[in-house]
Amino acid sequence: MSVPSSDFSLREIALPAFGPSLLFGMGEGAMFPVLALSARDLGASSAMAGLIVALVGIGSLVANLPAAALATRYGERRAMVGAAAFSLLALVLCLTATSPWLLGLGVFMIGLASAVFLLARQTFLVEAVPLQMRARAMSTLGGTMRIGLFIGPFAAAGFIHLMGLSGAYWMAVLAMLGAGGLSLVIPDLETRATTGAAAPARIHMRTLMRQHARAFLTLGTATALVSALRACRQIVIPLWADHIGLDAATTALIYGLMGGMDMLLFYPAGKIMDTRGRLWVTLPSMLIMGTSLLAMPWMATGFASLLALCLVLGLGNGIGSGIIMTIGADASPREGRTVFLGIWRQITDLGSSGGPLLLSGLTAVASLAVGIMTIGSLGLLAAWMFWRWLPRKAVSR
Template sequence: MADSSFSLKSIAIPAYGPSLLFGFANGAILPVIALTARDMGATPALAGLIIALIGLGSLAANIPAALITARIGERRALLGASFITIIALFLCIFATHTGLLALAALLIGVSTSVFFLARQTYMIEAVPFYMRARALSILGGVNRIGMFAGPFAGAGVMHFMGLSGAYWVGVAALVAATVLTWLMPDLEVEPKVQDVPVMRPRMRQIASEHAAVFLSLGLAVMLISAMRAARQIVIPLWADYIGLSPAATSVIFGISSAADMIMFYPAGKIMDEWGRLWVALPCTLIMGAAFALMPLTTTAIPFVVVAMLMGLGNGFGSGINMTLGADASPVHGRTEFLGLWRLISDVGTSAGPFVLSGMTALVSLGAGITLTGGFGLVSAVIFWRFLPHTRADKIQEHHS
């Protein structure tokens, strides 16, 4: 699709509304799942394991999610994901045993994988290449906004209803997302190829044909995901290490998240106008530098500056994983390819905290943070080697 009159405003509500609400729901519930487990008598270790099941569910669901979405279509997959998450939240509200809470966490991870895979496929088909990066960066951005606002809404309702209040906020947001998805018409997509029946490639065939991409750019994406996941842990751990209070830590984390959120549209515009490399490099190098500098901070002010730098680098890469996956995906077998791409990304998300904790146990927290920062340098080298150095408009014809 190469219609220069295309406007993102024309699809803003159907494209971004459900994602904003889905992120809002997740933001409301994620901070309280561990607390719910503790209220049921779970040990801190068990509570942490239940939270980890969300990531495990997402990781395990990527391939099935791709196959299901390819079969039933993006819109039905979005509806199904929202419905499954609502069921999971009711399990959280009415659970009387940690086993039910663990099942709910697993379902949340599964539905999250289905939702974002379907949403990404939907956007790739609906948006022309010359606006793809902006569209996907905004998609990442609205999810960040929802995740940022959700905890505040959850906290407000919990003041009156206790822990269950956060889950009811999530249910309300997901019901709204379901209704919005149901009412909005399918996005109009112009055919990119002649309407000739083509057998869908098998997952193994996709993996084999695109192995070079998965082993190069896929590796870089996995390292970015590992840094992003470790960032969620590094900021509170290092704040505690230098003696900051929990309240101060929360404020600093919020400041870092705000720096993250302001970058999503500029990042997408730079990718569309100058090329993917000129966002991929700042994202990885800034985040890597922030990780390397973190162990050097010993007081609040330098720590705040580095935490903001980390958020800025992360925000600079808003949508980069989705955009690179979209660019590399074939027309036939796109959903299957994106399922494998998300699997690689989620491996990084799952592995990042383990690498950090392993190095911390073997050497020190500072060494673990520094090692994680090295991922940024490695991924920057991969991007420099494998991404085009030309402007985006010079390579557009290959994707039209």
């Protein structure tokens, strides 16, 4: 039974609920832009530098299911503190690395910590927030992470100016210290799980997968397509900008403006999902993103047209903030929820890993335009799957 939404305000829990995620996102955002450059400085080839950057996502993929076990055993709050501490160790390794392999190990460790932190934060909010406000909570969680990732590079710029590339990692250290310290000192949120009821029995992962196979195969697959679309979007824009002759500075401007659009609408979108239903946001989000990518090879022939399409793409992604976490939370059972969400993250991370591989393969055997349009068609497929399997009305159970 959920807490009445009339007695609950997200504003009252903003700091404990979203503060750690904002700081964690800032830490990751500070280091992401310099990972490849650091690898090159240590003697890595361009291919190896790309692999080292990819180790963040690989680490997250590997850690999703162990993260669920850790959060279940030690609790979400302890898991977040531990993840922040583990990230600090990883950043020290990055700072002291004398070879690309040591840097790669540090980056991989950050990916592991990220999976633990985000899963623990999502599970914590699912329990703490009334069902009638779940989408707003999930979209705000996604929005704060995006804000952190957006602010991080700007915050790191001053440190880099004073200290060189290592300054980005020191900025990340400060952010991770803040995330871990805040997670440690803030009081636990009052959750629906702490109402005096007996703790639910633990359910084996295999049992959950069997019991909820339909949800994983239908809505889980649809959200994996969302992840694939989002991951490819970050690759498509610089590649197509280069294809039409735009320089790196212009491409960065386009990318930054699109990132700003991403952050504008996360809360209104969450409110619409809570009051009108999940389909009112997921369907337009996928249709907008898919259509934008399908149109890119045909319409984006210069700066203005590419910028316009990227802003529309950012709009589609922005209104979809939190949809993966919200749909996963809706589908999750009360007993075994953390493990279920770990499996859900594993499925969606497979999408974010597989999408770029599909794009790369299609580009190699056909062309970049064919690859982009194929990825765009995945957005339309996801829209159809959401239309087919998502409830038409707001969740009220």
